[in-house]
Amino acid sequence: MTTRPVGVLALQGDFREHIEVLRALGAEAVGVRRPEELAEVGGLIIPGGESTVIDKLSRTFGLAEPLKAAIARGLPVWGTCAGLIMLADRISDGIEGQQTLGGLDIEVRRNAFGSQSASFEVDLEMPVLGDPPLHAVFIRAPVVEAVGAGVRVLAQLDDARIVAVEQGSLLGTSFHPEITGDYRFHEYFLDRVAAQ
Amino acid sequence: MSDTTTETTAGTTGSSRVKRGLAEMLKGGVIMDVVTADQAKIAEDAGAVAVMALERVPADIRAQGGVARMSDPDLIDGIRAAVSIPVMAKARIGHFVEAQVLEALGVDYIDESEVLSPADYVNHIDKWKFTIPFVCGATNLGEALRRINEGAAMIRSKGEAGTGDVSEATKHIRTIKSEIAALTAKSSDELYVAAKELQAPYELVAEIAATGKLPVVLFTAGGVATPADAALMMQLGADGVFVGSGIFKSGNPAQRAAAIVKATTFFDDAKVIADASRGLGEAMVGINVADLAAPHRLAERGW
16 A cells, blocks of 8 residues: 555635545545646546636646656546546537646547536436446536547447446546545546555 | 536536535636626636626726616626626626526526615525525625525625725624524534524534535625635635736736736645735726715615
8 A cells, every 4th residue: 555645626616525525535645736736646547627727727837747757657537527528638629728637548529518507416327436336427528439449448328338347557537426426436546546 | 405406417506515516616717807808808818717707897986976787698698708707797686587587598607786775675595596696795694604595506795895994894704604603602502693693504503503514605706806805815815816907997907917826726835925916017096995985885785
């Protein structure tokens, strides 16, 4: 078991919820806003929020390059919603100049379900977690529109749209396990951090 | 409390969790008032987490007077088309048809706002009837809980919009926070009277006494004009900040907007706030709230 804390990128979004879940599961969890804080962590969650804002702040405050380097070194990183967008190699509808950290060989579409009125919650079959299905909340959520050969699909909606993926040390989910009270995916992530 | 949720094979829309969830994702961010598509683009580029689409910023509503209403749908459509971040729009207090129109237009959040002229001096909108979430203003805990009881999925402390004077925003966020702290110190048999005094449902009062926080996200608004103002609100315990007239009534909106975003993220780091505060040019001129005659204070609308 690693003794290094697990970081949650704390530039904007629901980072507090992730930190609370990690602590409830017995992990040491810290917010990360600076390169020196990133250097201390043994794993990282990029939370939900606005991807355009997280992108901009990560570049403004000199975190983007250290984050890319950490991903390249194999740091376990899990992105939820905006975090999934940050980890995608390609965005089909980013705003002008929007960048990502990349790492997941996927293409994502932002706000794939439309405006907030179309946001929803649903039970989602997730074979890596077993039974019962994971209750998943999608808030102006992205979907994965294309995956490269090395990407494992972890969950799909009934219409086959991809909403959870894994590649190497990276995980990405369109939805928000941190706000439902079912923390099995956090445990799945922590197991991967511990195995690192 | 009931909830208008819609079950489909694809999932459930309009649940409290989904409505409150969007506000959770906006935390640590700045929501900016915009009156044109160009301003919306500037706000998005500067790092706004959402924009509030309206026809006149509060400072102009104040200066020009008259009845302030929901914005023209064409203006809202233009702003929605210009940006990819969430778009909010204001409906008058109690004007549930303006809210129905905004929902039909596909905005992401409705602000039932005291900045517009109230349409009903008795009732607020029954917000449970909508799939779209609502944010409402509050000056104290009782008011916040009454709005949550009506279905608000997010609360913003009111402050005094269109003034550039942060003193009322400070007062309201401090009031809400200290009233929450006082509830947590009460024994369970005191909560019945507390609910009566707060004029709020006992169940909500008991929940807050147990958890020590509102069940929805709490932003702050009304008079924030500088990076230090935004950081002050965050240090006082706000989850995020609305900036209305403060950006586009200032000398250099793009730079000021970006600076306020930085100061909101690094609200506890005075060096970052200092750097963000440099060279911003003129802040909005502002009005001291103390100079405003009571009938012109927007925060007193809503109850």
